Amino acid sequence: MSSRRSILTALLAAVLLAPIVGCAGAQTPKDATGRPLEPLTIVTASGAHEFMVEIADEEPERQRGLMFREPLADDRGMLFEFPDVAERAFWMRNTPSSLDILYIDPQGRIVSIASHAVPFSELPIPSRGGASGVLELRAGRAEEIGARAGDTVKHAFFQPEG
Numbered sequence: 517m518s519s520r521r522s523i524l525t526a527l528l529a530a531v532l533l534a535p536i537v538g539c540a541g542a543q544t545p546k547d548a549t550g551r552p553l554e555p556l557t558i559v560t561a562s563g564a565h566e567f568m569v570e571i572a573d574e575e576p577e578r579q580r581g582l583m584f585r586e587p588l589a590d591d592r593g594m595l596f597e598f599p600d601v602a603e604r605a606f607w608m609r610n611t612p613s614s615l616d617i618l619y620i621d622p623q624g625r626i627v628s629i630a631s632h633a634v635p636f637s638e639l640p641i642p643s644r645g646g647a648s649g650v651l652e653l654r655a656g657r658a659e660e661i662g663a664r665a666g667d668t669v670k671h672a673f674f675q676p677e678g
Contacts, residue, residue, distance in 0.1 A: 547571075548585070556595060556651070557670040558618075558626075562662040566591065569651070569671070573597040581652065583610035588654040596650040597673050604647045605640035608633050614655035618663065619643035624674030626667045629658050649673055 545553040547570035556569045568591060572578045578596050582588070598604070606617050617630040627645040632655045643650075651669065668676075 553592075554595070554671065556593065558651075558661060558663055559668040559670065560662040560664065561667075565661040565663075567593050567653070569593040569595045571595055571597060581606075581611065582613070582615065585611070585613070587613040588615075588652075588657075590654060590657060593651055593653045595671060595673065596652075598648050598650075601646040601648045603645070604643040604650055606630075606633075606650060606652075607640055608635055608637045611635055616653045616655055616658040617641055618651040618653065618658060618669070619645065619647040620649035620651060620669050620674065621646060622648045622675060623677050624649075624669045624671070626663060626665050626669060628665055629663060631658060632656065 545568050547553055551571070553568035554571055556567045558565045558567070570593070572581060572594055573596075578598075581596070582594055588594075601622055604619055608615070611633075612635050614635055615633045617633055619627040619629075621627050627643055627647050630641045633641055649669070649671075670676075
């Protein structure tokens with residue numbers, strides 16, 4: 517009798533907890549394609565600043581970027597991940613909102629920042645140093661948090677030294 521009661525208790529618990537577990541998963545923010553956003557932190561002289569970012573880690577995603585998209589919220593961004601370290605150059609083709617573009621080395625250090633990139637411009641914006649990651653934020657956001665070259669970006673993609 518006690519094993520039957522244990523089975524019934526376990527089934528009842530599963531039925532009662534299923535909506536709670538389902539709700540927890542539903543709260544995870546998603547990108548435009550339905551993929552979960554990932555946490556990213558920029559550490560500046562003013563402290564740690566948290567963002568949730570879309571990941572562009574395949575060539576079609578990197579080419580599309582934030583084209584044809586609404587402006588980013590203050591706590592959102594897009595992280596472009598590249599398999600190598602190289603001089604990078606981004607442009608704003610078909611991108612209606614001004615952006616800050618942060619070029620980042622493999623250890624998560626900011627190489628350079630292009631502030632207030634001009635919407636729809638096809639002029640290349642160079643990284644001025646080797647980068648394996650590029651972070652796009654709403655225009656002016658980097659300045660608001662005090663981000664500078666040499667500051668640290670924390671995300672699973674970057675491998676800090678030591």
